[in-house]
Amino acid sequence: MKLTVNRKTVTVKAHPLTRLLDVLREECGLTGTKEGCGEGECGACTVLVDGEAVNSCLVPVAQVQGSRITTIEGLRGTHPLQRAFVEHGGAQCGICTPGMIMAATALGPRPSLDEIRTGLAGNLCRCTGYAAIYRSVLASRARSRARSKGKGQRAKAKV
Amino acid sequence: MQGTIAGRQLLQPRWLGDAVKMLRDEGPLVPLAGCTDLYVALNFGTLRPTRFLNLWNLDALRGIETRGNALRIGAQTTYTEIMKSAAIHRRLPMLAAAAREIGGVQIQNRGTIGGNVANASPAGDTLPVLLAADAVVVLRSAAGTRRVPMTSFYTGYRQSVARLDELIVGFEIPPVRGRQWFRKVGTRAAQAIAKIVVAGVWDTARGEARPRLAMGSVAPTPLRLSQTERALGSGASLADAQQIVQREIAPIDDLRSTAEYRRRVAANLVGQFYSEARKR
DSSP: OEEEETTEEEEOOOOTTSBHHHIIIIISOOTTSOOSSSSSSSOTTEEEETTEEEEGGGOBGGGGTTSEEEOGGGGTTTSHHHHHHHHTTOOSSOSSHHHHHHHHHTTOSSOOHHHHHHHTTTOOOSSSTTHHHHHHHHHHHHHHHHHHHHSTTHHHHHO | OOSOOTTOEEEOOSSHHHHHHHHHHHOOEEEESSOTTHHHHHHTTOSOSOEEEEOTTOGGGOOEEEETTEEEEETTOBHHHHHHOHHHHHHOHHHHHHHHTSSOHHHHTTOBHHHHHHHTOTTOTTHHHHHHTTOEEEEEETTEEEEEEGGGTEEETTEESOOTTOEEEEEEEOOOOSEEEEEEESSSSSSOOOSEEEEEEEEOGGGOOEEEEEEESSSSSOEEOHHHHHHHHTTOOHHHHHHHHHHHOOOOOOSSOOHHHHHHHHHHHHHHHHHHHSOO
């Protein structure tokens, strides 16, 4: 089975019913994506499929053949959201962080606080009380703006 | 993951015609749509060993269109697609309201209306909407197509009239006149499964009140509340209608709520429907 993960084509041998989460972690070696609840409640395993946030614990790999999959590794540590989470305390224990960031990337470059709250409602965090996460996402907007001014549309195209 | 996929088989039809032939010739098969419910059971090992039919790639099951008078919604339309559809906002806003309160974004991107109906949970959020809208379920098998009114689709707890060789391919919704109304009562707007979910339409065609009301999570199947509707439509007092709804439902104590709470809230919701939906 051929998948496109973080812009690279990979061939995987997994059973077609294997969870996308397990294929990413065990076959692709991309362990940035975490398993939280395993029942679609917590959002820790969020990745993007064709630009849309999904819980990778609930997706059989057979359903994403031919789709573009983006994991936290695909942001290469340089995404404005990643920088903002570091600077504003958006990550504490870190388990929810990759899922939070992937869900936040799907909100586009200028989400309002309401859009952030709604867009991240499927991601649970037991450390921050969410305030620091919302602050981080809001701060990343300013960073995205500065960056896209300097480098054309790169920040937007990244995801 | 506690469940195992070893020994489980996935059939992958490329066309709808192939899918219904597989159901006829190679069944019993469990159809897979967005997997947002089914994979929870699979992950927890509570799903019986079975073979699956992957519907996700069948484009024939997707999309929203108006055909003649009816609004047609493909079974494999996701909640996100429902929320984004101008036709839904124009003709069936209570369905957009229901889609908005299902799961979080991740579930809305993957979960489908056909999956919600096929899963047949009495708590399914879109089911009261389809009941109150007088929707028709379109079923397809290798032998042909049949249409079943949503009001006679469910026969018991997680049971329906759909045969094992039939697929839900979509829903047809006649024009809905009057004000539409939807409420979900749960612990939280996102992710929580409903303690009670209700949809209603206050139709005043030809000056005559014809309210339609349906409720979920209050009986083994989602219910059209025909006795409560008649009371409200015939000018009975609200207090009478609130008494009737408490007799018409059959709630239980479960992990989300109690029968007593559900009876009281059902009566309150009838009051809210009466005061909000009746307004011009």
